[in-house]
Amino acid sequence: MIKLITAVIKPHMLDAVKDGLKDVGVQGLTITEVKGYGRQGGHTETYRGAEYTVDLVPKVKVEVVCAVDDAERVIEVIRKTAYTGKIGDGKVWMVDVDLLLRVRTGEMGVEAV
Amino acid sequence: MRRTRKLVAGSAFTAASVAFGGGAAWAQEAVVTAEEVQTNLDNVFVLVAAVLVIFMQAGFALLEAGLTRAKSVANIMMKNMMDFSAGAIAFFAVGYAIAFGSGGNDFFGTGGWFLGDGAFQYGTLTVPVTFIFQVAFAATAATIVSGAMAERTKFKSYFLYSAVISGVIYPVVVHWNWGGGWLSGLSTPFHDFAGSTMVHMTGGVAALMGAAILGPRIGKYGPDGKPRAILGHNIPYAVLGTFILLVGWYGFNPGSQLAADGAIGGIAVTTTLAAAAGAITAMLVIWAKSGKPDVAMTANGMLAGLVGITAGTAAVSNVGAIIIGAAAGAIVVAAVFFFDRIKIDDPVGAISVHGVCGAFGTICVGLFATEDTEFWQQGLFYGGGTSQLVSQVIGVAAVAVFVAIAAGILFSVLKATVGLRVSEEEELAGLDVLEHGAPGYGPDTTPAAPSRSRPDGRTATVPTGASS
Numbered sequence: 001m002i003k004l005i006t007a008v009i010k011p012h013m014l015d016a017v018k019d020g021l022k023d024v025g026v027q028g029l030t031i032t033e034v035k036g037y038g039r040q041g042g043h044t045e046t047y048r049g050a051e052y053t054v055d056l057v058p059k060v061k062v063e064v065v066c067a068v069d070d071a072e073r074v075i076e077v078i079r080k081t082a083y084t085g086k087i088g089d090g091k092v093w094m095v096d097v098d099l100l101l102r103v104r105t106g107e108m109g110v111e112a113v
Numbered sequence: 114m115r116r117t118r119k120l121v122a123g124s125a126f127t128a129a130s131v132a133f134g135g136g137a138a139w140a141q142e143a144v145v146t147a148e149e150v151q152t153n154l155d156n157v158f159v160l161v162a163a164v165l166v167i168f169m170q171a172g173f174a175l176l177e178a179g180l181t182r183a184k185s186v187a188n189i190m191m192k193n194m195m196d197f198s199a200g201a202i203a204f205f206a207v208g209y210a211i212a213f214g215s216g217g218n219d220f221f222g223t224g225g226w227f228l229g230d231g232a233f234q235y236g237t238l239t240v241p242v243t244f245i246f247q248v249a250f251a252a253t254a255a256t257i258v259s260g261a262m263a264e265r266t267k268f269k270s271y272f273l274y275s276a277v278i279s280g281v282i283y284p285v286v287v288h289w290n291w292g293g294g295w296l297s298g299l300s301t302p303f304h305d306f307a308g309s310t311m312v313h314m315t316g317g318v319a320a321l322m323g324a325a326i327l328g329p330r331i332g333k334y335g336p337d338g339k340p341r342a343i344l345g346h347n348i349p350y351a352v353l354g355t356f357i358l359l360v361g362w363y364g365f366n367p368g369s370q371l372a373a374d375g376a377i378g379g380i381a382v383t384t385t386l387a388a389a390a391g392a393i394t395a396m397l398v399i400w401a402k403s404g405k406p407d408v409a410m411t412a413n414g415m416l417a418g419l420v421g422i423t424a425g426t427a428a429v430s431n432v433g434a435i436i437i438g439a440a441a442g443a444i445v446v447a448a449v450f451f452f453d454r455i456k457i458d459d460p461v462g463a464i465s466v467h468g469v470c471g472a473f474g475t476i477c478v479g480l481f482a483t484e485d486t487e488f489w490q491q492g493l494f495y496g497g498g499t500s501q502l503v504s505q506v507i508g509v510a511a512v513a514v515f516v517a518i519a520a521g522i523l524f525s526v527l528k529a530t531v532g533l534r535v536s537e538e539e540e541l542a543g544l545d546v547l548e549h550g551a552p553g554y555g556p557d558t559t560p561a562a563p564s565r566s567r568p569d570g571r572t573a574t575v576p577t578g579a580s581s
Contacts, residue, residue, distance in 0.1 A: 047344050048413075049399060052342035
């Protein structure tokens with residue numbers, strides 16, 4: 001069984017998360033720069049004295065594909081390394097992957113992780 | 114040619130040293146006199162100062178680009194390129210003659226069209242050096258407007274405006290004072306050393322008329338009518354541009370002495386102090402008002418200090434310069450809030466910096482001038498009475514009214530003929546592609562636009578038969 005773990009984290013925590021995942025043997029991941037809002041709903045700032053609302057806060061989305069046996073460890077590492085304790089630390093979720101294929105070799109399933 | 118000059122100059126140095134050392138017969142054959150050396154120094158200094166002022170174009174370009182959005186960045190760079198270019202040709206053809214031509218009357222000059230016969234020269238300066246210095250100033254007045262009209266003006270209209278302000282409007286204003294017109298003929302002559310009014314307020318008032326006739330950018334005001342912040346896309350550009358303007362100002366103010374003499378150092382000092390004081394007070398005022406030291410507003414504050422000191426840079430003390438700069442830094446913040454509130458959308462603060470602080474700085478000469486001289490009377494705060502102050506107010510009011518009317522007519526005519534504002538669709542998309550054909554930042558700098566083919570243009574062959 002293959003799992004896709006997706007984490008939306010604070011952009012400046014990416015290096016810590018990446019290094020933490022490397023340390024537990026994760027061999028590949030994909031990141032995307034994204035924007036979004038959560039329960040806090042963004043915040044207000046000023047520019048040249050005029051207010052503006054940052055309702056979509058910049059985040060980084062990290063996607064890791066791994067074997068089901070490794071999933072718990074990966075999630076634990078992400079939680080530990082992405083944690084600051086302040087609002088906006090993000091979320092992690094996991095879904096089943098029906099098919100995994102390595103494009104170059106044609107390997108499939110766990111072989112392709 | 115170069116060799117002869119070197120030899121001539123060399124013998125002058127020898128002559129001087131010999132003369133000081135007790136004299137020798139051939140010292141009398143010195144080819145270059147001290148006066149000629151001074152003349153050459155004056156010309157070299159003013160030419161270098163002119164180049165510094167022309168470098169301010171780069172400062173304006175970066176400042177305006179930084180404080181506006183990326184989708185119209187090529188457009189604002191293009192406007193800066195063209196207000197210099199159109200302005201230089203127009204000022205060469207007619208502007209210089211209208212400003213300084215010895216014919217004409219109290220209101221405009223004639224003579225020396227296309228730098229021909231009778232073209233003006235100042236003191237020891239040659240005609241070309243005088244012209245280069247003045248054309249740099251004309252281009253400065255013109256370029257002030259582009260930021261205030263950013264992100265929504267038809268390029269064609271802006272191009273036409275550039276030629277008219279540098280060719281006619283600015284030269285008429287200059288003639289009134291520097292060209293020997295009626296403001297210089299007041300019983301206490303109006304004094305604007307380097308152009309707080311002549312250059313900056315002229316540009317600022319034209320900017321006000323342009324921005325008012327254009328209307329605000331789409332999205333600047335919410336449905337409730339409250340001003341909304343439209344963030345500039347590159348604060349480092351804005352700050353670098355501000356620093357370049359500061360450097361350019363060492364040509365603008367000391368260069369306006371139009372001679373390489375002992376006064377230029379003091380002028381550089383008052384310029385520096387006012388810039389620093391303006392930046393600090395603007396930062397403190399915006400910090401108190403909105404809770405954070407806003408970078409763009411602080412940049413405006415530094416420029417406000419510079420614009421403010423430009424009129425009185427030679428006439429006021431160092432303490433006076435700090436007070437003028439500091440006051441300008443506070444005034445500029447209030448002015449930005451004011452124009453925001455009355456729905457005049459000035460993305461870079463040009464009206465507040467150049468228009469409001471230009472007027473303020475000019476009037477300050479009548480308050481802070483430390484003593485009576487050939488060119489100005491002692492200011493009110495130093496016990497000199499109100500005669501200079503009154504002349505300053507008259508000059509500011511007259512120039513403001515004239516430029517408002519002239520620029521108002523110009524922009525209204527452009528609006529009625531070629532059109533002043535781009536379509537709503539174009540404004541929302543950004544002006545770069547629709548006005549100029551390509552974005553300011555090309556597609557390979559945009560992460561969202563992936564390339565569809567391999568860089569080498571080939572298609573890879575997928576190996577078949579691999580099993581899982």
